[in-house]
Amino acid sequence: MKKEYVVVRIDAAPDGAPYVVLSLSPTKDFKESQSFPQSPFGSGVMGFSNMDDMMKSLNKMLSGGAFGMPGGLTSIKLDMREYKDLGVSVGDKVFLEISKAETLGV
Numbered sequence: 001m002k003k004e005y006v007v008v009r010i011d012a013a014p015d016g017a018p019y020v021v022l023s024l025s026p027t028k029d030f031k032e033s034q035s036f037p038q039s040p041f042g043s044g045v046m047g048f049s050n051m052d053d054m055m056k057s058l059n060k061m062l063s064g065g066a067f068g069m070p071g072g073l074t075s076i077k078l079d080m081r082e083y084k085d086l087g088v089s090v091g092d093k094v095f096l097e098i099s100k101a102e103t104l105g106v
Helices: 027-035 051-063 080-086
Strands: 002-012 019-026 074-079 093-097
Touching (some): 019 027, 074 080
Antiparallel strands (some): 002 019, 019 074
16 A cells, blocks of 8 residues: 655654654645635634535534644654655655565464
């Protein structure tokens, strides 16, 4: 299985160890959060043009996905060598590929 993500945050290790944590958002969720209208009252207030838009987005607002909060983020821990070799930055598209290891009947 292969999935596409966007890097939304890069954090240093909380314990000072030599690794970083990449926070990834699915590309689809990232595009949806960018398409919401901006509110003149700040980033924490959602603006709606009609009641239907509000009802459609209610579930996303309650989960925190509408404002870029960590509702559905995937995090990956990389050591510094891996991070430097990848050369990723916030906003880059990345792909994760997950496959099941095959057992040899041991």
